[in-house]
Amino acid sequence: MAMKVKEVSELASISVRTLHHYDEIGLLVPDETTSAGYRMYSDANLERLQQILFFKELGFSLKQIKNIIDDPAFNAEEALHMHKLILLEKRQRLDQMIATIDKTVLHLKGEIKMTPKEQFQGFDFSQNPFEQEARQRWGDHAVNEANQKLMHQPADKQKELSNQMNDMFRRLAALRHIAPESAEVQAEIKQWYMTLNQIGSYSPEAFKALGQMYVDDERFTQNIDQFGEGLAQFMANAMAAFTDTRI
Template identity: 55%
Template structure:
């Protein structure tokens, strides 16, 4: 069944304006437009949109995504399998960074000591075992653009330290707001800042953002790490993130 643009927006967790932009640049043109001018998206269009969002999450530019998807050699199943492996590696890398941050917190509290080598454990952005496979499938330009997005934030030890400090600062701000109503303007303001922060490292859909919030309370490792900044912070963030996503068209 064909879907209208608003329905697609709600399903995918992206704005109507974004869908219009994708149409304008030829990235996602709906299969049909009614006489009244309504865009109608088919199942094929939805499959293409799914691919666009997966590639965005991996840091690909819209220009490169269009080139990849429009290539006669593009294989959707092959792409899904490789995207899954790349995202698994990205998730493992994030967990290593979180472990490093936890260790750094303990060091800052005087509970343990850290060597300079330990300060940078898990912060290697150069080694992804699936990068060469991705280059062979989609070309050097696409992968280089993806890597540049993160490298701009972590290309020196100083910037890596700044990133760790920014993470710590943002979590402290969230902890200060955790006693607010999660739907209050203040709570939604700091959660919006958290969304913008995470979006710097791989574009988040609002649906994915809400899902991440649920992980904060469903995975005890996340809960333990987050609640170090303030008891009940993980639960507050989960609820506030769900409300934030809902305010942007994602049903809870």
């Protein structure tokens, strides 16, 4: 049964103006418009709107969402599975952070003694914050491949990769005061390159461009510099040096 725009607005808790905007940019065009000009949304429209809102929740731009959903290779079921995995992981991190807050309150009261490791449980900066920009710069292939690989890996393997990436950030932070071209730094950067290619497909050129993104976007810089001030710039320089010896 077709629904009017006001009904869809109330159902999905988004404004009528937003739905009009989605129509104007071709993101969500209602299957029917009455002779009086009323937009009428079908069940298929509602399914598409649900996908739009899932991707929006994960931080994708409207342009990216349109490109992804309109891709002939887009599979709604696979996308829902991906959404679920990401949300479950987010919920797990939030649960960890809540537990850390509770422990920290007790720690401040002197009722328990927290180890440094316990103080930072739930803070995980190894998650890939570059998915949106990677889609824009290199298309969906590398990112989709990475998502497929991650989806088919057991939880313990995903956790292992997360810990591995955190450890590499810390080791690189400890080396950031020496030359990016040095053998010691390049050995670590080679490991970084190999690790990224466990969950994606990055050519040397894409790897260098990814490093440049670490400094071009302040959000990435802030995330990476949590491990040490200036780490993002240092990694960008080291990744460029790594690539320049291979092309």
